[in-house]
Amino acid sequence: MIRFSLLVLSFAFLSCGSKEQNQKGEEIKPSVEKLSDEQLLDVVQKQTFKYFWDYAEPNSGLARERYHPDGVYPENDANIVTTGGSGFGLMAIVSGISQGYITKDQGVERLNKIAYFLGKADRFHGAWPHWIDGNTGKVKPFGIKDNGGDLVETSFLAAGMIAVREYLKEGSEEEKAVAQKYDVLWKGVDWKWFTNNKNVLYWHWSPNYAWQMDFALEGYNECLITYVLAASSPTHSIDAKAYHEGWARSGGIVSAKTKYNIPLILKHNGAEEFGGPLFWAHYSYLGLDPNQLSDQYANYWNLNSNQVKIDYQYCIENPKKFKGYGADYWGLTASYSRNEDGSVGYDAHMPSNDKGVISPTAAISSIVYTPKESIAVIRNLFENHKSETWGGAGFYDAVSLQNNWTAKRYLAIDQGPEVVMIENYRSGLLWKLFMNAPEVQQGLMKLGFKSGKYNF
Structure with a gap:
C-alpha cells in the first residue's frame, strides 16, 4: 500500500514537471480561467490600495510622494509626503474600509494618526505646502520659491478631509471625534488670503517670497476643485467674482x-x-x-x-x-x-x-x-x-x-x-x-x- 502510494506520488510529480504537447510537438499552455470584470477591478483596487496602506510613510501615515520598490530614491526623498496625493489617500482609506480591505477600526486609527500629524505640520495661512517631511512635519521646498502654502495641493487634501468627515460623522464617539478633527483642519484654510485681494485665486504663497510665484488659477486645468472649496468654506470663503472673472476668464474659458x-x-x-x-x-x-x-x-x-x-x-x-x-x-x-x-x-x-x-x-x-x-x-x-x-x-x-x-x-x-x-x-x-x-x-x-x- 505504501509502495503504491509512492508510485502514484512519483507519477504525479513527473506529470507536473512535464510539458503537454500537441501532435506537432508544440507546448500546449494550460488554460487559465479569466477573472470577471468585477473580480478584475477588485484585484486592481485592492492591490493599488496598498500604496496608501502598506507603503505609506510610517511616521505620519500619509502618502509618500513616491514609492520605489527597489529602495533607490532621490536624496532625502523616501520620507517626503505629498499633500495632494495624501488627500487622494484619505479617500482611498475610506474606500478600503468600505470594501473590507481593512477593518473600520484600523482605518479610523490611521485617519486619527494622519489628522494629528497634519494639525502639527507647517501651514501658511491655513494651507499646507506641496511637500512635507514625514518625520518632522516641516515644509520640504518643491522649488526655491515654492516653500510655503500650495493652495491646489491643499484643495485636493481638503476634499479628502470632507469625505472622511462625512463618512465618520454619524459613527461611534471615537469616529465622531476623528471627523471633528478633519472638520477643524479643512475650515482652517484661509482661501480668501490666496486671492491677494484680486478676483482670482493664486496657487502659491511663500513667507520668504510672498506672491513672487505669481501663478493665477485661470482655467482650464486640474484646479476646478480649488474654486469649489474656496467658495464652500464657511470661514474664509471667496467671492463668486473670483471664479467668474478669474477661473472662467469672464467667459473666455469656453x-x-x-x-x-x-x-x-x-x-x-x-x-x-x-x-x-x-x-x-x-x-x-x-x-x-x-x-x-x-x-x-x-x-x-x-x-x-x-x-x-x-x-x-x-x-x-x-x-x-x-x-x-x-x-x-x-x-x-x-x-x-x-x-x-x-x-x-x-x-x-x-x-x-x-x-x-x-x-x-x-x-x-x-x-x-x-x-x-x-x-x-x-x-x-x-x-x-x-x-x-x-x-x-x-x-x-x-x-x-x-x-x-x-x-x-x-x-x-x-x-x-x-x-x-x-x-x-x-x-x-x-x-x-x-x-x-x-x-x-x-x-x-x-x-x-x-x-x-x-x-x-
Whole structure:
C-alpha cells in the first residue's frame, strides 16, 4: 500500500514537471480561467490600495510622494509626503474600509494618526505646502520659491478631509471625534488670503517670497476643485467674482473647438487642440461628481468624457505608429517617462506631447467615463503584460511597449485616482460623501452650479 502510494506520488510529480504537447510537438499552455470584470477591478483596487496602506510613510501615515520598490530614491526623498496625493489617500482609506480591505477600526486609527500629524505640520495661512517631511512635519521646498502654502495641493487634501468627515460623522464617539478633527483642519484654510485681494485665486504663497510665484488659477486645468472649496468654506470663503472673472476668464474659458467631431467645450490651457493630460479629468472629480453637473460654462460630464474619448481616439489613430497603441492600450497623462537616453524622467503626456509612454492611471482612473474602454486596458495589462507592469502596489506608473520599458515605480497622485475612481464606478461612495456635504452644495450654488443628481 505504501509502495503504491509512492508510485502514484512519483507519477504525479513527473506529470507536473512535464510539458503537454500537441501532435506537432508544440507546448500546449494550460488554460487559465479569466477573472470577471468585477473580480478584475477588485484585484486592481485592492492591490493599488496598498500604496496608501502598506507603503505609506510610517511616521505620519500619509502618502509618500513616491514609492520605489527597489529602495533607490532621490536624496532625502523616501520620507517626503505629498499633500495632494495624501488627500487622494484619505479617500482611498475610506474606500478600503468600505470594501473590507481593512477593518473600520484600523482605518479610523490611521485617519486619527494622519489628522494629528497634519494639525502639527507647517501651514501658511491655513494651507499646507506641496511637500512635507514625514518625520518632522516641516515644509520640504518643491522649488526655491515654492516653500510655503500650495493652495491646489491643499484643495485636493481638503476634499479628502470632507469625505472622511462625512463618512465618520454619524459613527461611534471615537469616529465622531476623528471627523471633528478633519472638520477643524479643512475650515482652517484661509482661501480668501490666496486671492491677494484680486478676483482670482493664486496657487502659491511663500513667507520668504510672498506672491513672487505669481501663478493665477485661470482655467482650464486640474484646479476646478480649488474654486469649489474656496467658495464652500464657511470661514474664509471667496467671492463668486473670483471664479467668474478669474477661473472662467469672464467667459473666455469656453471653447467652440472639436476634435474627431467631439466638442472640447472648454479651452484646455496649452492644449486647445486635443485637450490636456487626462489627470485633468480626474483630480478635481474624485469627490466632485460630474454626473448631471453644469454651470453657465459647461456640462462637466460631457467635458470630461469628451476629453477621455479624444485621448482614446488619438491612441486608436496612433499617428506616430507607436507599438501597441489601440483599443486595449491607450491613455496619456502626466507620469514617469522615458527620456531619449533611456533614463527615467517625468512628463505630462497628452496627444500634443506623445512620447510613446502609456500611463496605466490614465485609462484606469477614467473608468467612470469609459468603462468598457478602460477595462479593456486593465485586462490587457493584467493578462498579457503582467510580468512587466504589475507590482506590489498595482500597475507600475508608466510603460512603453515601443521601447520595451517600464518605470517600475509608483506616484501617489497616480495610484490614488485609480483606487477612488474604481470605487466611484463600483459604488459611487466618494461622490456621495463629498457632494452631500452641506457646505459643498452651498459653495457650488454660490458659483452658479446645478446638479440634477443631487437636486440643487
